[in-house]
Every structure is written in structure tokens, then in C-alpha cells.
Amino acid sequence: MAKVRIQTVRKSYGAMQVLHGIDIDVADGEFVILVGPSGCGKSTLLRMVAGLEDISAGTVSIGDRVVNHVEPKDRNIAMVFQNYALYPQMTVAQNMGFALELAGVPKAEIKQKVEAAAGILGLEPLLGRKPGQLSGGQRQRVAMGRAIVRNPQVFLFDEPLSNLDAKLRVKMRAEIKALHQRLKTTIIYVTHDQVEAMTMADKIVVMQAGRVEQIGTPLELYDHPKNIFVAGFLGSPAMNFIEGTVSHGPTPQLRVSETLSIPLGEIPTSVRNRDVILGVRPEDVLPGEPGGIPATVLVVEPTGSETHAALQLGRQTITGVWRERVSVKPGYHISLKFRQTNLHFFDPVTKERLQ
Amino acid sequence: MTVLKTEAFDNAAIAAPPRDWVLVGLWIALAMVAVLWVAPFVFIIFTSFKSTAAVMGSSAFAPPTNPQISNYVAAWSRGRFETTFTNSAIITVIKVPLGLFISAMAAYALARIEFSGRKMVLVLILFGTMIPFQVMLAPLFTLVNGFGLIDTYPGVILPYLAFGIPYQVFILQSFFRGVPKELTEAARIDGASHFVIFRRIFLPISLPVLAALCILDFVATWNEFAMALVLLQDQKMWTLPLGLSAFQGQFSRDYGQLNAAIVMTVLPAALVYLIFQRYFVSGLTSGAVKG
Numbered sequence: 001m002a003k004v005r006i007q008t009v010r011k012s013y014g015a016m017q018v019l020h021g022i023d024i025d026v027a028d029g030e031f032v033i034l035v036g037p038s039g040c041g042k043s044t045l046l047r048m049v050a051g052l053e054d055i056s057a058g059t060v061s062i063g064d065r066v067v068n069h070v071e072p073k074d075r076n077i078a079m080v081f082q083n084y085a086l087y088p089q090m091t092v093a094q095n096m097g098f099a100l101e102l103a104g105v106p107k108a109e110i111k112q113k114v115e116a117a118a119g120i121l122g123l124e125p126l127l128g129r130k131p132g133q134l135s136g137g138q139r140q141r142v143a144m145g146r147a148i149v150r151n152p153q154v155f156l157f158d159e160p161l162s163n164l165d166a167k168l169r170v171k172m173r174a175e176i177k178a179l180h181q182r183l184k185t186t187i188i189y190v191t192h193d194q195v196e197a198m199t200m201a202d203k204i205v206v207m208q209a210g211r212v213e214q215i216g217t218p219l220e221l222y223d224h225p226k227n228i229f230v231a232g233f234l235g236s237p238a239m240n241f242i243e244g245t246v247s248h249g250p251t252p253q254l255r256v257s258e259t260l261s262i263p264l265g266e267i268p269t270s271v272r273n274r275d276v277i278l279g280v281r282p283e284d285v286l287p288g289e290p291g292g293i294p295a296t297v298l299v300v301e302p303t304g305s306e307t308h309a310a311l312q313l314g315r316q317t318i319t320g321v322w323r324e325r326v327s328v329k330p331g332y333h334i335s336l337k338f339r340q341t342n343l344h345f346f347d348p349v350t351k352e353r354l355q
Numbered sequence: 356m357t358v359l360k361t362e363a364f365d366n367a368a369i370a371a372p373p374r375d376w377v378l379v380g381l382w383i384a385l386a387m388v389a390v391l392w393v394a395p396f397v398f399i400i401f402t403s404f405k406s407t408a409a410v411m412g413s414s415a416f417a418p419p420t421n422p423q424i425s426n427y428v429a430a431w432s433r434g435r436f437e438t439t440f441t442n443s444a445i446i447t448v449i450k451v452p453l454g455l456f457i458s459a460m461a462a463y464a465l466a467r468i469e470f471s472g473r474k475m476v477l478v479l480i481l482f483g484t485m486i487p488f489q490v491m492l493a494p495l496f497t498l499v500n501g502f503g504l505i506d507t508y509p510g511v512i513l514p515y516l517a518f519g520i521p522y523q524v525f526i527l528q529s530f531f532r533g534v535p536k537e538l539t540e541a542a543r544i545d546g547a548s549h550f551v552i553f554r555r556i557f558l559p560i561s562l563p564v565l566a567a568l569c570i571l572d573f574v575a576t577w578n579e580f581a582m583a584l585v586l587l588q589d590q591k592m593w594t595l596p597l598g599l600s601a602f603q604g605q606f607s608r609d610y611g612q613l614n615a616a617i618v619m620t621v622l623p624a625a626l627v628y629l630i631f632q633r634y635f636v637s638g639l640t641s642g643a644v645k646g
Binding site (some may be wrong): 050051052071072073077078079081082083085086087088089098099102103146150 | 535537538540541542543544545546547551555556559560
């Protein structure tokens with residue numbers, strides 16, 4: 001186990017810079033997830049930690065050692081790839097023991113370690129098979145077994161669940177989390193799936209266009225997103241954004257248009273008398289008593305456990321998620337209220353959060 | 356009601372699926388092409404068992420009535436097969452695996468190791484495939500002669516390597532580029548050097564391609580005539596095709612022996628093909644990665 005420190009790391013391919021000075025501290029035994037849209041540089045950063053990409057500037061340290069010029073095999077890391085990267089001609093046991101074999105570990109010891117790792121992942125019956133004879137989930141587990149056998153200081157996962165179907169993904173998510181709780185090894189995990197990030201991470205790093213947008217625990221990021229990007233990226237369905245002007249007066253209101261005003265409760269002074277973007281999570285859009293915010297129901301999507309509704313609010317569409325079963329139908333005119341304690345305000349120009 | 360149902364069932368069972376005329380046409384074409392290819396072999400094998408009188412007296416495709424094994428015995432000794440067969444075997448057995456190994460290593464480097472001038476090297480190698488060896492025969496003779504290698508095994512193996520490697524590199528390089536790079540990366544993290552990755556991962560994965568190249572190269576080397584004719588002057592160093600050519604002049608009337616010699620020449624190549632063709636069945640890489 002070891003901490004990982006990424007300091008002002010930059011990456012350029014020729015004149016094109018893809019990472020613009022990244023700083024991340026990963027504590028010993030922490031499960032950190034790098035999340036962001038495609039092309040944000042998260043995989044590149046992970047590959048730099050692995051030693052598969054050169055570091056253009058800055059330093060990466062694992063433990064107390066700067067590893068910028070250390071070969072991947074000497075970094076004491078193990079990596080699980082999106083497409084598993086199992087050696088096709090080797091059996092599961094050979095795949096898992098390959099690193100130890102190359103390191104010159106005695107055969108008996110390799111066998112013992114492979115069997116121990118196979119035991120953790122329930123792979124014992126598959127040890128003699130080849131990757132081609134395994135299902136996607138089994139292959140993923142073998143790839144993890146190959147990482148575990150080496151007993152590395154840091155596990156690196158590069159979108160490991162992207163190739164699995166939805167049901168298996170949920171199962172493997174729980175398995176990886178359980179594995180981390182059991183082994184307590186530092187994990188850096190890359191995904192574009194914000195649900196994976198929210199459910200598994202101790203700490204989430206949200207990235208966009210080669211920059212870190214925000215670092216924090218899943219709930220910190222969910223409850224206090226630093227800017228509109230983070231607010232919109234985490235959470236499903238995504239946060240609703242409503243542009244307007246906060247008017248002065250005895251009861252603060254967000255004036256959206258000539259005809260639409262949204263009553264606001266207690267608001268910070270920094271938000272008064274200015275243009276803002278109001279952020280409301282779908283679960284904070286509540287069906288209200290008559291006289292609230294007028295809206296028209298456009299689409300109703302019952303998922304069983306909850307109901308999603310697309311609602312016309314003035315000129316824009318917002319989403320509401322309700323745990324209770326509601327008997328609304330498209331075309332209904334309903335009245336809404338927003339949960340006042342959970343409102344987010346952002347600057348329309350800088351897109352930053354207003355405190 | 357029951358009667359009706361049975362009738363309906365019977366009708367359904369009788370109705371045959373419509374004939375696929377395209378498929379029928381393809382099968383007919385296949386059969387015709389097969390006959391076209393098999394006919395010469397039938398002729399050669401039948402003739403190799405016939406006495407000279409039988410060759411002259413019967414139809415070319417008539418089976419031998421009184422098989423003459425003696426044709427083979429006579430052809431073997433009179434065609435000096437001991438010498439030519441040994442020479443061909445030594446040259447082929449050294450050249451084919453060595454060439455494939457060198458090509459595979461070069462292809463791996465070109466496909467997987469970053470170095471400056473990589474594209475240039477690849478273009479130069481590709482250039483090698485564009486030169487017909489016939490135009491090189493005279494300079495080649497001068498070169499080999501300059502090294503004092505005329506009538507030696509290296510004198511013919513080295514030019515064979517030089518002309519065989521470029522197209523093998525080209526084919527293997529494009530195959531290796533198709534191998535997911537994550538396999539290389541996983542192996543690097545596991546602590547494998549490039550040579551270990553090449554030997555333990557790439558060679559096993561590329562067995563089907565290597566088998567195909569091995570067959571092609573074996574047949575090409577085994578049957579090579581022009582270069583051997585120029586570079587091997589001494590009859591003691593002759594290869595099978597050279598021996599065979601002399602055969603025809605010497606015993607031009609004995610078609611039985613000539614065809615026995617041809618059968619013996621062709622047989623090893625056919626055997627190699629039969630041994631390696633099962634490796635053609637690819638799909639070895641399936642399961643390496645999802646997809």
C-alpha cells in the first residue's frame with residue numbers, strides 16, 4: 001500500500017497539450033475515481049501513473065519515490081484494462097502467475113499465490129481454462145486476479161466495467177468495492193460513468209478538458225458542486241438549470257421571464273439582486289400546492305421505484321423525480337415547489353458556484 | 356377436425372425449401388475448378404507407375420494396369436536424389452524457420468517499438484518486395500562470387516533470406532499492429548521485456564499467420580529454380596528442381612521415371628502443407644479481449 005502524489009502534471013502530444021497541470025493526492029489505501037467525459041484526459045493521467053505514457057512536466061510519486069523515469073514493472077502497480085488484455089494462449093492460472101513467473105518466483109509459491117487470489121474471486125474452477133472459454137464477467141475477474149496476485153502497492157483500473165452488460169456491471173461494482181474493503185490497497189480508477197464514481201469512490205476527481213474541476217467525497221461533490229460542469233455531470237437525471245434574475249424585495253424571487261417568477265426562501269447575500277443560474281436537482285422538484293410554480297407535464301416515465309417527469313416550465317424543460325407514485329398525465333397543468341434547502345446558485349458568466 | 360389438422364401437418368412436412376440456385380451454381384463451379392486442378396496430379400501419379408510401353412500405349416488418364424514401383428527406385432538413383440534431396444532439405448530447413456524468425460522479430464519491432472526512422476525502415480523493406488529477383492540475378496552472382504560463396508549453402512541461403520524476408524515482414528507487421536496494444540502494456544507491467552513479449556505473447560498469437568507463411572515459404576524455397584541455377588554450379592550442390600531439370604534431358608523418353616521423380620519432389624511440400632494447414636484455423640486470439 002502506498003500513497004500516490006500527482007503534482008502539476010502536464011502532458012503534450014507535440015504542440016497539443018492534453019493535461020494542464022494536474023494536482024491530485026491519493027492517500028494510502030484510498031479508493032479514488034477519476035471521472036469525466038470522453039477526451040478529458042483521465043485515462044492518459046492513469047497511464048502516466050502506470051508508466052505507459054511519458055510525463056511531459058510535473059512529477060508522479062508512488063510511496064515516497066518519484067517514479068517519472070521508473071519502468072512500469074518497477075513501479076509496484078497492477079493495472080486492469082477495459083478490454084481485459086488477457087494473454088489468449090495461456091490458461092487462467094498462467095495468466096495470473098505470469099508476472100511472478102517473470103520475476104523468478106518459485107513454482108510452488110506461484111501456485112499458492114494464484115490459488116489464494118483465485119479463492120478471493122471465486123475463480124478456482126476456471127484456473128485450467130483459456131480466456132476464450134470465459135464469459136465477459138469471468139474475464140474481468142481474471143484480469144483482477146492477475147492484478148491481485150502481484151500484491152501491488154496501487155491498483156489502477158481503466159474503465160474496467162465498460163464492456164459488461166448493465167446487470168453484471170452493478171454486480172462487479174459491488175465486488176470491486178468489497179475487494180477494496182478487504183485488501184485495503186490504494187486504488188485509482190478511471191470511468192466515464194458517474195454512477196460508478198458515486199457508488200464506489202472514497203474520493204472523486206472530476207475532470208474536464210485536461211483540468212481538474214473538483215476533488216472531494218461523492219456526497220461533497222453532489223451537495224456542493226463547485227461549478228456548473230460538476231453540478232451537471234454528477235447525478236442522474238442531471239441537475240436542472242434555470243436562468244433568471246434574483247429580484248430584491250421582502251420575499252426574494254427568481255424572475256425567469258415576464259410571466260414566470262420562482263419564489264426563493266432564505267438565500268445567501270451574494271446571490272441578491274443579480275443574474276444567476278439556479279440549479280435544482282430533479283429530486284428537489286416537488287409537486288406542490290396550488291399557487292406554486294406553474295408547470296405543464298410533458299412526459300411521464302415510471303421506473304417502478306420512482307417516477308421521472310419532464311415538465312415545461314416557462315420556455316424550458318426541467319426534470320422531476322418523485323419517489324411517490326403520482327397520478328399525472330402528459331398535458332396536465334400542475335403546481336411545483338423547489339426544496340429550498342438544496343438550491344444551488346451559479347454565476348452565469350464564470351459558471352462558478354455562488355456561496 | 357382431427358383429419359384436417361393431420362392434413363395440414365402433412366402438407367407442411369412435404370413442402371421442400373426452395374432450391375438455392377446460386378448455391379448450386381457455386382458447387383458446380385467448385386467441382387469444375389477442382390477437376391481442373393486435380394487432373395494433372397492424377398496424370399503424374401498414374402504415369403509414375405507405368406512402364407514406358409504402357410505410357411505410350413494407354414490413355415494418359417488410364418490407371419496403371421501393372422504398377423511399376425521400379426520407376427521410383429530407378430529415378431531415385433539415376434536422378435541422384437540422395438544428393439539433391441539432402442541439399443534441398445538442408446537449405447529449406449535452415450532458411451524457412453530462420454527467415455520467419457528474423458521477419459517476425461523485425462515485424463514486432465516495426466509494429467510495437469517506437470524509434471525514429473521507423474516508417475523509413477518499413478518503406479525500405481516494402482521497396483524490397485517490389486524488385487523482381489530476375490533483374491537481380493547477375494549482380495547477385497557477382498556479389499555471392501565476391502564473397503566466395505558460390506556452391507555453398509550460405510551462398511544460396513543468404514540470398515533466399517534477403518528475397519523472402521520483405522514480404523513476410525510486411526504481412527507480419529500488419530498482423531502485429533492488429534494485436535491490441537493493451538496486451539503489450541499488460542505484459543510490460545507484468546515485467547516482460549520486449550523479447551519476452553515477442554516470444555511469449557506475439558509468437559503464440561500469430562501461429563496461424565506463421566503457419567501460413569511457413570507453408571508458402573517452404574513451397575517457394577523447395578521449388579526455387581532460377582537463383583539456385585545461377586548460384587549452384589557444382590552438381591554435388593544441386594537442389595531438387597535442378598536435378599529434375601537435368602532428368603528431363605537425360606531420360607526424356609522415360610516418362611514413367613520422370614513422373615516418379617516429380618512425385619518425390621512434390622511430396623515433401625504436400626506433407627508440410629498437410630501438417631500445418633490445421634493451424635490455419637484461426638480464432639486463437641478470440642478471448643484475448645472483448646469484441
